[in-house]
Amino acid sequence: MEERDRGMTTRTDKAGLPPGTLMHVGERREEEIRITRFDYGPDGVHETAPATIEECLSLTTDFPVTWIDIEGLHQVDVVEKIGLFYSLDPLSQEDILTTTQRPKAEDYDDYILIIVKMLSLAQDSHRVSTEQVSIVLGKGYVLSFREARGNLFGTVRKRLRGEKGRLRKMGADYLAHALLDAVVDNYFVLLERFGERIKSLDDELEQRPDRKTLQAIHTLRRENIFLGKSIWPLRELISELDRSESELLTDGLDRYLRDLYDHTIQIIDIVETNQDLITGMLDLYLSGLSNRMNEVMKILTMFASIFIPLSFIVGIYGMNFEFMPELTWRWSYPVLWLVMVLGALGMLLFFKKKDWF
Secondary structure (H helix, E strand, O other): OHHHHOOOEOHHHHOOOOOOOOOOEEOOOOOOOEEEEEEEEOOEEEEEOOOOHHHHHHOOOOOOEEEEEEEOOOOHHHHHHHHHHOOOOHHHHHHHHEOOOOOEEEEOOOEEEEEEEEEEEOOOOOOEEEEEEEEEEEOOEEEEEEOOOOOOOHHHHHHHHOOOOOOOOOOHHHHHHHHHHHHHHHHHHHHHHHHHHHHHHHHHHHOOOOHHHHHHHHHHHHHHHHHHHHHHHHHHHHHHHHHOOOOOOOHHHHHHHHHHHHHHHHHHHHHHHHHHHHHHHHHHHHHHHHHHHHHHHHHHHHHHHHHHHHHHHHHHOOOOOOOOHHHHOOOHHHHHHHHHHHHHHHHHHHHHHOOOO
């Protein structure tokens, strides 16, 4: 109920509706949608922040490339109006609004729809959160849709505002590549922090790990699996773009897509290496726990070995038989104590000689 109160819409709410029905599926992360528009070319750039989607779409410039960035998806009419303006298929609009999509790339001839996942790591719980990023590449325009505000594309905006650089001179396809590259670079930052957490837990294992350490290892293992599930489809997505024969992708973009593909392979290798490290940490924890248990059992066994013969002697003289000569001896009590103490010391020396403690 708490998520529903915050504006969470699930797939259950959409069950039974026909394909292409526009409904936001996901968490409402922003109260107001923010729209940013960049019109640019080799000669300059024009940046605006329209208050409404109608104002954004009514702008006209002579620049060859237009980029419209929309932060917030809960206002369905915004996606519907921009979809109508750029002739986006209703299924594409549905995929943009359904934030549980698997990363993919779909070619609709007039445009290419790219859906990826932006990942972030919480500072306190070290849990991975995900946000869907949708990119539409058309002839002379790029549309980007995000669930929440953030600085994911901050470097791209900075490059556009600068007077130098390749971005202004290239077409819309290179801008789409730059946005994808920003998402992939964000993965490296996340994995770096993830690796620091793994190293911190590894240091704890060398000291005195407890149940909290085990819980932290299980959390890391679960989150790393989630990372892999979110990142693995990205390799297939970029490979499809590289093999695509769409006229929207120029020949010069191939080498940049291959470079992006190499970065994706590196990320997958890091995720798999982290998984091996976490599995090794779990094995190390269980091995250390078993060794500590063995140490405890060894100490208890030594104590039992010492007290078993003493209990045997005490048991004999606790039977209270009438004809026991030792009961009438004057020094029987201290002699009995001496025998028991010497027996216990002898066993301790024997254990010490065997290096059992």
